[in-house]
Every structure is written in structure tokens, then in C-alpha cells.
Amino acid sequence: MTRVSHPGWRVSWAVLVYAALCAGCTRHQAFRHAAVAAEIRPPAVVGYLPFRTLPDSRALVPPPPAEGSEALALDLEYSRRSLALRDSPAWTLAISDAYLMFPHAAGTFSCALNAPITEADTPHLYLLLRRSLIDAGLSTYAARNYYQRPRPFLSNKAPICTPAEQGRLEESGSYPSAHSAIGMAWALILAELSPERTPEILARGQAFGLSRVVCNAHWYSDVIQGRNIASATVAKLHASPAFLSDFRAAKAELAAVRRKDRKPLRACRSEAAAVALQRSLAQ
Template identity: 30%
Template sequence: MTRNASLLLVALLAISTVPALQAEAKDKPHFAVTIDTTAIGTPPDATTAARDMQAVLSAQAERTPVREELAIRDARQTLSGFLEEMNADIDKDELKKARRLFKDATKALEKALAPVKGRFERPRPFKANSDIKTCATKLPPSSSFPSTHAGTGTLYAALLTHVAPEKTAELEKRGLDYGWSRVVCGFHYPSDTEAGRTGGRLVAAALMKDPDFVARLNAVAPQLRKALGL
């Protein structure tokens, strides 16, 4: 093979790998964190599990169409959705960088909690009890413990508190409601949401130790404060 032919072959091979590399980069979280997963705990014993199920059934009985709609919106795990329920002024274009950052944070959370989910494989309430009527949205395929969505609500609240400390109480309440949406839908038990919140706090603390993450969060702080009416 001539030198020119060899160079051409190398170039073609490089071009052919670009889409694969781009796809891999797109799927890979921009931030990876290490947390102490033992702090999340384990699924409850039989007695607590029975109380867990009763709490889900009670939440089902109390569910209103309005609360179900909120739970369905919360299932999307987006910064915009989290803020909208706080009567925030959402400009998606203005919040583009913030939305990207919080999506990256969610991916870091999901990756951190995945080993715990895989370790316990706790069946979700709607699979354990046919009386559970789920919300009219896609059924989650993964196991129940811990709740990644509850972790997301806690994570978002913690990160937003960093840029808007005067809204701490409101943000924490929104984070709790966000996690409870999963119980309302019959997708999680209360103990799942508690474990998820622990995971969310751990991931938030780990991210806030990453200088790159903090720099990006501080850069979008003005836009987030504006959205929160500050």
C-alpha cells in the first residue's frame, strides 16, 4: 500500500468513528460522583413494608385529578417542570445552560443510584398489589428502591438553594412534593422516596465539591434567580 493510500485509509477510519464517539459523549454524564451508598440504607423489613403499602394505598385514595397531573409532570425530571410549580417565570431559552447543567446533574444522580437499585431489585407497588392504580404515564421499568425521582427533587432543591438561599424553605417543600409524586402514582413506597432523598443530598454535596460544576452553577445563577423572582 502506498503512503497516500495509507493516509486515506486512516482518515476514513477516523471519520467513520466520529458518530460513535459523539453518541457515546452524548450519553455519558458530564459529571461523575462517588457517594457512600451504604448511607442510603436497605429496603424495609416486613412490618415496615406493610405500612409502606398502606401509605401508597392511602395516597391513591386521596389522589385528585389535579394532583395526578402534577405527578405526571414531575415524572419528566426537568428543571423547567420543577420551577413551574413554584410559579417561576420560565424562559427556556434564557435557562438553556441551566437546564443543561441540571440534566447533567440528574445523570450523575442516576449513575450513582443505579448500583443500589440493581442490588436490591425491590418490586414497585403496582407490581406487588393489583389494587394500585398508576398514573396515566409510562410505567417505570427499573426496581423501586431507592427513588431516583425523589433524589432528583432533593438534588434540584439543594442546588437551587445554593443560588437562592432566601428560597430555602420553598425549595425544600417543592423537593418533598416532587418525591411524593411517585407515591401518588403508585410507582414508589415512602421508604423508597426517603432513600432517594438521602441519595440526592449525597450527590448534591459531591457535585458542590467539583470546581467545574460550581463554576457552571454560579454562571447560571443570575438566570435562575430571575426565574425565581429574585
């Protein structure tokens, strides 16, 4: 697995932040205004859910762990243990998982699915992941903007896995984790598309969130509550006719790829080793 360093990551997440803050705009207006940046190629994709119908994360998650609580002690312990994984395969995976731009992000679950996901072979599935990313990511912002929880690297002063993003992360709330919400939303959708691979898919979704702890960009409780927001988002997506249409088409595409016996394009053994290292955080 190779290290990943992509300047476009900042632009993609900036679009999400802009839309989250533009509460008075319609969902499409927010993205249209944000997409005028010349760096965005191709134009930003919008989610399935109208902005006003996104899950209210402030109502769905409890406040961040309080000083002196057992939950905060667990956060601190996970953070301390994660520092030992710097420059390990888990650190390399965290760098890769941090990068949400496509086509790179489309391959996140290819090993778990035992099938590639590409715009050429699975265009509806590719679009399904892109659009649901936006819904899950934006669903975290009501709570994030309200609590403005400082990130772990501000406390432990240790490096993060994406140093070019440190300035931006210092200014954004940590709780709940948007990356974790996105990863688990993808996992829930893909497990429904490919139920025979459910254990592998859900494990990868959990690992995607834990990559943020390894990266030193999020606390463990940020990740857990991100998963909860993912569940609420996917439930709402099932009421979207556009989502359901793409879901049905994606299921057919995935079946066709399997009939052709196409294999993942990623280094699955390296990924499995990295995920195993992540599990050491809980031991």
C-alpha cells in the same frame, strides 16, 4: 394543569439505566453508546461526576424495610392512602413530575422560585439541572440493581400514573427512588442559588418525590432514601469545577431574570393545590 403523556420519557431514562449497568465503561462512553438511538434529540447530556466517583447508594442506604417491620407498615399505609388520589390534581402533578425530558422538566421549580427557567433566559441554570439530573439519578442504581425491590403496583394491582411505562418499571428496582433523588438534588442546588425561597423550594423537592408514591410507582421509603442519595450527590457536586462554574453563572442569570420581573410559566395555584393534596398522605 394539563395531563402529560410523552413517549420520549422512556428513551431518556433508558440512557441512564444503560450507563448505570455499564460499570466497566467510562461515564462518557456509556452515554455515547446509549445515544446512538435515533429517537434521542438532541444528543444526551452527561453529568458532572465521573461514573466511578458517584456516591455508592448500596453503602449509603439501609436494606429496604423487612417483612413485619414498622417501616413496611408505613409504606403500605402511604400506598393505600395514595390510591384515593387517582384522577385528582395530585395525580395530574405526578404525571407531570414523572416526565424528565427537557424543556418540560426545567420548569419543575419555577413556581417555587417565582421565576421561569428556560434555555433562552437561563442557559447555565438549564444545563445545571440537566447535568445534575444524570448524577443524582445514576447515584441510586448501585442499590436499585442490588435490592431489586418490587414496586407497589405489583402488590396492589392498581394503575400507575404513566401506564406506558409499566412494563419497564416492572423490570427495574424500586429502592431508592431515582426521581426522588433528582428532585431533592435540584431542590438543594436551587435553595443555595435562591436562599430567600428555601422553604418553597425544599417543599417542592419533597413533593416531587411524593409524586412517585401518588403515581403508585414507588414506596414511601424509596422516596426517603432517594432524598438521602440526593444529599450525597450534591455534596460531591460541590467538588466539581465544572459544576461550580455553571453554578456561579446560573446565580447571575437568575438575578437577571428577577430584575426583569419575569414570572413562572406554569399554573402555580393548581400546583399548590396538588401539593396540598399530597400532604394528606401523612394525615
